[in-house]
Amino acid sequence: MGLGPRKVGPVAAAELLRLAAQVERDLLAAGIRARPYDVSGDRSDAWAGVEVEVDEFDDPAGGVWLHWKLPVELDESILLGTGEVHAPLAAGVVALLNALGYVAAPGQDSLRPYAVKVHGGPIGRDSA
Template identity: 40%
Template sequence: MTEENEWGLRPLAPSEADRLRGLAAAVAADLARSGLVVSGQQNQHRETSVGGLRVEVDEFDDAAGGIWLHWEGHPSLREATIEALRGQRLDDPVIAAAGRIQERMASTILCMLGALGYVAEASEDDYRPLAVKVLSAAI
């Protein structure tokens, strides 16, 4: 049995964490074969990512644990969005465009996963808006 850390989070048992990492690798490989650019895993520096699909494996035994897929736009879009937000230009078209792209890519990723036989759902996690959570393997 694994013990809680100082934040009250309990890591998954090693065998379950290994299963989750294996499923994440299979999902990433299938989506890459389908044409998506997989930009890296959860520990890659986001600042240097060229964009594409980022796979996150949350290895804690709680509702937020599991495999999360995030779409990341090109660095120029990310930077333009950040600059608009820093400048408090909330009506800047780049912010709306970036949001629409995130929404549509999440929907596309869900469709692709379904076509590949995976079970997945749109995020309801406030800390992972517009992400996709993979629930089970291809059938």
């Protein structure tokens, strides 16, 4: 038995991917740009909006996370550690998702400051 978290099983991974896709579709429908999380870490492109991350590990940090990606020119002019822009953006996304029936909250992961964690989707809605 190895140390640390393990990946969730295929059924749980599929559920996370389904939830992430549903969140992305609903953000787009609400007029918020959304796309899958850029795992390369490349921040040089001009795209801005919400990136949807799926963390398939079975620890408390696992699940669906939303990150704001600001335009490069704005990102470079802000002290990111202060949260002056990221915290209100995260609060707005939490309010929107909760209004749409999701269970979402500001994340408590120190490696994802100002990210939003989506704990569940709207009950009774098709997530496919």
